[in-house]
Amino acid sequence: MTQHTVSTAGQTRRTSPAQRETAPRPEARPVDRTLFGDTVTVRRRWLRDTRSAEVTAHFAAENVHADARTAHLAPLRSALGRAFRGSTAPIELSAPVLLGGWWYIDRPAAADGALLTRVRDRAELRGPAGIPEIVPGRLLDGEEILVEDCRGMIGFAVSPDHRLLARAEAALGGCRVIVTEAATGELVDAAIEQAGPDLVFSADSRSLLHTRLDDLGRRHQVRCHRLGAGIEEDAVLVEEPDHWAQLELSRSRDGSAALIRSSSPKGSEVWIADLAAACAAPRSVTGRLTGAPPLIEHAGDRLLVIHEDASGRTALSELGLGVTGGLRDMTPLLTAAEGEHFDSVEAFSGAVALQLRSGGLPRLRVLPRRADGTVDVGDVQSVGRGGELDAVRLEPTPDWHQPAIRYRLDSFLTPPTILEHDPVTGRSSRLLQAETHGLDLEKYEERRLWATSSDGVQVPISLIARRDLPHDGSAPAVLYGEGAFGTSTDPVLQAETLAVADRGVVVAVAHVRGGGELGPRWHRQGRRLHKPRSIADFLACAEHLVSGGWASPDRLGAIGDGSGGLLAAAAANLAPERFRAILTGTPLVDPLETLLDAEVMLTLEEWAEWGDPAADEATYLCLRSYSPSENVRRAHYPAVFAWTAAEGTDVPPACAAIWVAELRDRVTSDPHKRPILLRTLPTMSTATDARTEGVAWLLDQLGAVTLEE
Numbered sequence: 001m002t003q004h005t006v007s008t009a010g011q012t013r014r015t016s017p018a019q020r021e022t023a024p025r026p027e028a029r030p031v032d033r034t035l036f037g038d039t040v041t042v043r044r045r046w047l048r049d050t051r052s053a054e055v056t057a058h059f060a061a062e063n064v065h066a067d068a069r070t071a072h073l074a075p076l077r078s079a080l081g082r083a084f085r086g087s088t089a090p091i092e093l094s095a096p097v098l099l100g101g102w103w104y105i106d107r108p109a110a111a112d113g114a115l116l117t118r119v120r121d122r123a124e125l126r127g128p129a130g131i132p133e134i135v136p137g138r139l140l141d142g143e144e145i146l147v148e149d150c151r152g153m154i155g156f157a158v159s160p161d162h163r164l165l166a167r168a169e170a171a172l173g174g175c176r177v178i179v180t181e182a183a184t185g186e187l188v189d190a191a192i193e194q195a196g197p198d199l200v201f202s203a204d205s206r207s208l209l210h211t212r213l214d215d216l217g218r219r220h221q222v223r224c225h226r227l228g229a230g231i232e233e234d235a236v237l238v239e240e241p242d243h244w245a246q247l248e249l250s251r252s253r254d255g256s257a258a259l260i261r262s263s264s265p266k267g268s269e270v271w272i273a274d275l276a277a278a279c280a281a282p283r284s285v286t287g288r289l290t291g292a293p294p295l296i297e298h299a300g301d302r303l304l305v306i307h308e309d310a311s312g313r314t315a316l317s318e319l320g321l322g323v324t325g326g327l328r329d330m331t332p333l334l335t336a337a338e339g340e341h342f343d344s345v346e347a348f349s350g351a352v353a354l355q356l357r358s359g360g361l362p363r364l365r366v367l368p369r370r371a372d373g374t375v376d377v378g379d380v381q382s383v384g385r386g387g388e389l390d391a392v393r394l395e396p397t398p399d400w401h402q403p404a405i406r407y408r409l410d411s412f413l414t415p416p417t418i419l420e421h422d423p424v425t426g427r428s429s430r431l432l433q434a435e436t437h438g439l440d441l442e443k444y445e446e447r448r449l450w451a452t453s454s455d456g457v458q459v460p461i462s463l464i465a466r467r468d469l470p471h472d473g474s475a476p477a478v479l480y481g482e483g484a485f486g487t488s489t490d491p492v493l494q495a496e497t498l499a500v501a502d503r504g505v506v507v508a509v510a511h512v513r514g515g516g517e518l519g520p521r522w523h524r525q526g527r528r529l530h531k532p533r534s535i536a537d538f539l540a541c542a543e544h545l546v547s548g549g550w551a552s553p554d555r556l557g558a559i560g561d562g563s564g565g566l567l568a569a570a571a572a573n574l575a576p577e578r579f580r581a582i583l584t585g586t587p588l589v590d591p592l593e594t595l596l597d598a599e600v601m602l603t604l605e606e607w608a609e610w611g612d613p614a615a616d617e618a619t620y621l622c623l624r625s626y627s628p629s630e631n632v633r634r635a636h637y638p639a640v641f642a643w644t645a646a647e648g649t650d651v652p653p654a655c656a657a658i659w660v661a662e663l664r665d666r667v668t669s670d671p672h673k674r675p676i677l678l679r680t681l682p683t684m685s686t687a688t689d690a691r692t693e694g695v696a697w698l699l700d701q702l703g704a705v706t707l708e709e
Helices: 017-021 053-086 495-501 520-524 528-547 563-574 591-596 604-610 617-626 654-666 684-701
Strands: 004-008 011-015 031-035 038-042 097-099 102-108 114-120 144-147 153-158 164-171 174-181 187-189 195-201 207-213 219-226 235-239 246-251 257-264 267-274 295-298 302-308 314-320 331-335 340-347 351-358 361-368 381-383 391-394 405-411 414-422 427-433 444-452 458-466 477-481 506-510 556-561 581-585 639-645 676-681
Touching: 031 591, 038 617, 053 495, 053 654, 053 676, 053 684, 144 164, 153 195, 164 195, 174 195, 174 207, 195 246, 207 246, 219 246, 235 257, 235 267, 257 295, 295 340, 302 340, 314 340, 351 391, 351 405, 361 405, 444 528, 458 495, 458 528, 477 528, 477 563, 495 506, 495 684, 506 528, 528 556, 528 563, 528 604, 528 617, 556 563, 556 684, 563 581, 581 684, 591 617, 591 654, 639 654, 639 684, 654 676, 676 684
Parallel strands: 361 391, 477 506, 477 556, 556 581, 581 639, 639 676
Antiparallel strands: 004 011, 031 038, 097 102, 102 114, 114 144, 153 164, 164 174, 174 187, 195 207, 207 219, 219 235, 246 257, 257 267, 295 302, 302 314, 314 331, 340 351, 351 361, 361 381, 391 405, 405 414, 414 427, 444 458, 458 506
């Protein structure tokens, strides 16, 4: 009989094929948990001790079982691995940026990393698109290498006279800041350590403003450093005592000022520092504010402010540059329409660019400025081609006098494209587009659908499928969801998506409440006590795919990573018949126990997202009601493939292990037809391989595998 050898905790044991086909069954060791008068028996808390040899052995046994149940998928994993790596251009795309008569270029290197270079602007350098044409591996005439390897560089700044380059490099306890002569690379200053990535030169290029980190890694100070002087001479411009607050530092596009922002759940404040007197005390613009923090942009002769109005909608207003009375004297310019949210605003000498979200997608509008600097709100120009899944985002354009606004266009079927919009003509021109390596994108279609949730709210769905796929309810489909932390999952050309769609699978993304697709209110409506709305939204999107003929009712899969794994698993508890299979990566499927675990180092963002179940009864009861591992039912369930890592993930690996064990204890579906599998990696370094294996498994479960595979 063939034997399989596995080593765990220093011991070698042999397992037979029959043993490998039998799923591991970690024993229950009941412990009572009592909070707010509610007593629950927790059965496998012991799996949280990942330092235990016993837990390590269990993870190894799970891997052996997963190996046995997925061995037949090796050809498909190989095919998907090739497709994921080679079927599309890289998403990253960068065009040379003009600033002060220099073209600054982010060049991909032959090996890992990238080069930062520059070259003086000359007419003969400009190609048909008006920018230098970059040839990989060949420098332009006169091109200077500023940084040979950018892998460790977190941030950088160029001095106003373009003589100096300051770069923040990753180091223990924060960034180390190195200032060099740009032309020669000669070291000028390396005194600053324990810094953040924010760097701003003074107007005379003799001082450098930077943020400083405290022992918790929080940017708690903004300092002014005289180049060549000791750090003990640094002037502290702002110090934030609120231990939940973070400081941000940025330079105005016209170079006259620096903006300093502080934000925390307790409040926010914005200061302006005059870069002509950079080490002088900055002036507070807003005073201390509570509620949603405003976004303030320095527009040369005035300030632009994005804020919430009395109705809760975002608005764009302007404020005098020398204001001393806070935001009371703002003059309104524009208010977001229903279903819109203003995200940010950037000012140029001749125009204002407004980044917003509309219909669940990032959009861009450009407003020309008149000769006196006022914003022409009567000439609002929508930028982009208007495709229903087009994602339009501002690209870095640092030059104050740049006549055109640079932006990037993406969709499921659009190669990453960088364009420029001219506010005078109202027209856009293409600068650069990623190559698609022979992909036939005409084979596919992309659509925006809207599902109606249980409370009547319309939830957007992004969808891609082959054009020749019949809409008769026979196709396999996968539904992806995230729905937490205000994260937006916007359409973008991806190898994985096309490789799955090419196999006749409809690929859909559910933009449920809790995400950021429709702005901060959309996020707030699906977090903390409102989290059940996210789950209801996900189920509504699944139902819409089936009722609309996009998906077969018995060939629908769900995908979710992290908090998206919680979403998919909780939806399966409510309606296990809706999904055929579920694929999750590092899933947060035991959230209540995780939040109650004192050994789990949670961030402020995580506490804000889920609440504190140890201190608040309503939070505890809400989490208790939807925690996937604590609400598994005795019913037929979807097949499950969960993968996680022992190290390198924010979600404890015990979450997946406990959930899988609870599923195996309770579900009544056939374990051979609908297996429940767990793959545990040592670290996240091989997460791509686990993801590929999981997609292969999901396609197999949905019957979307060809005979050759």
